[in-house]
Structure formats: C-alpha cells, structure tokens
Amino acid sequence: MIRLAVSMLAALVVAPAQAQIYPSKTVRWIVPLPPGGSTDLISRLLAQKLSEMWRVQVVVENRVGAAGTIGLAAAAKSPPDGYTIALGQTSNLAVAPGLYPKLGYDPLKDLEPVTQVVSTPMLLVSHPSLPARSVRGLIVLARSQPNAITYASGGSGGQTHLPMELFAKTAGVKMVHVPYKGIGPSVVALVSGEVATGLSSIPPVLPHVKSGKLRALGITSARRYKGLPEVPTMAEDGVPGYDVSVWYGVVMPGGTPKEIVTRVHADVVRILAQPDVNERLTADAGEVVAGTPEAFGAYIRSELARWTKVIAQTGAKVD
DSSP states (O other), X not given: OHHHHHHHHHHHHHHHHHHHHOOXXXXXXXXXXXXXXXXXXXXXXXXXXXXXXXXXXXXXXXXXXXXGHXXXXXXXXXXXXXXXXXXXXXXXIIIHHHHOTTOSOOTTTSEEEEEEEEEEEEEEEEOXXXXXXXXXXXXXXXXXSTTTSEEEESSTTSTTTHHHHHHHHHHTOOOEEEEOSSHHHHHHHHHHTSSSEEEEEHHHHHHHHHHTSSEEEEESSSSOOTTSTTSOBTTTTTOTTOOOEEEEEEEEETTOOHXXXXXXXXXXXXXXXXXXXXXXXHTTSOEEOOOOHHHHHHHHHHHHHHHHHHHHHHTOOOO
C-alpha cells in the first residue's frame, strides 16, 4: 500500500513537470494534403516559427489522400502526448463526416481543437469560351441547359466540391461535377477549357484571371476581395445569402493534456500576431482568426452541422 501511494504521488508530481518542460523532443506536424497548397504552406510557416520558439524540431509530414481524411485519421490515432499536431480544414473537419461512411475518426471526439488559424474566400471562375460573364449569367445558362455545364473541383468532398453543390442547389441549377486530384490539376483543366467553370482558392487562379485566360465571376464570401474589387460576391449577383469561406485550424489528438493544448494555443496565437506571419497569411485574401480552443470547437460543430445538411439536401457523394 505504501509503495502504491508513493507511485501515485510520483505520477501526480511528474505529470505537471512534463507539461512544464514540453516540448522536449521532436514534434510531428501532419499536413493532410499535398505539398504546395495552402494547407501545406500555412503548416510549414507555423512549424518553422514553432521550431525557432521551442528550440526543438517541428517536422512537417505530408500524409495525403481522400480529401485530407487519411492524414487527419493518422493524427487522431497518434498518442495524445503533445508530440503530434495537424492542420485541419473545412473539407476534413466539417465536410468529410457526412460523405465518408467509414471515416476513421470523429472530429468532435478524436481531435482536440487548438485554434482556428485563417479563413479565406474562394473565387468562381470560368473558361472564356463559356458565354456566361457573371454568376447571374451562369445561372440563366445552366437553367436553360440542365447537366450540360461542367464544373471542376480539387476532389470529391474537398473544399471546392460541396460549395459548388451548395451553389447549384441554392440557384436551382444542375451541373456536372468533374473531380481532379487537387486544386492544381483542376485549375489546369479550367485554363485548357477541359471544364467550363469551378471554384478555386484565389492565388492559383488570380494570374490567369489577370491574363484573361480565366474569367472571374464571383467571390464566395460576404465581402468583396480587395484584389479584384470589380468582381461582385455571389450573394450580390444572383445567390442571396451565399457565404462560404475555406478555413484552417490547428488540432491535436483527442485526450492531449489540457495544459499542453493551452501551451500550443498560446504559442501559435503569439506567432499569428507577428507582423511578417500576419502579412503572409492575409496577402491572398485570408483573415487571421486566432481564437480560443473553445471557440474553434464550437465553430467546427456549427460547420459540421451546416455541411451535413448540405450533403443531405444535395445528395452529394464521393465520386
């Protein structure tokens, strides 16, 4: 009994001590999407800054597949010791649970929210050969030609798929979904005219819009994008109430000690406040959020409910 009591007392003493010296070894940062995209760029920026702050390596690991769900499942199944961090986003935290019957993780139970990082609008673009020159024009054309107009996405269940399904449902049109393996290939298909229209994050399509290879039809968020002030929001041009942004946030395995989550949250928020980091994240229409773990958890729940409803209403499926 005495030995048991001593062991329990030692455990109580060691646990806070471990939290105080965290991190004491290499931290793994899982990126659930391919290199070069926004998820990867944000992750590498934060990982580099944390490495400098903590004086330990924060190693970025791309675990790709199934619209980011494979990487996030790997994070959820990792030991909850504070040495695994991941960057989740709309597609794998809020959309995937309604699309994949065997997802491998529950975003509300198997992951600890740390902080939302950034939120950014998308741009609806079309190939110049499409007669429609606006969102309203696209709606009129699509209504006159059901299932004749194709739209590209970066993959079934990804961040550009369900928002287009929501647009089609809200506008009362029927279009044909053509999924690609990532935003990059979908943009290539748009520029070549292989598909007629589609959504994209702004950076990959902005040069093509400025060169005339693509036509900008509308911004998905409630506010116009300052880089293209002449382009109306989709809500302004035929889709009342339409407001969609892609968001990214830091998560850790479920059960990670609260004191470690608090430490990671405080340090990430401190990094997000640095002028150079803030400037890089907002340069491409992003808005830094940096909320509390509780606020991020509540936001994930609300977005999960929203997109689950959209999936049920539209009948969207993984192609």
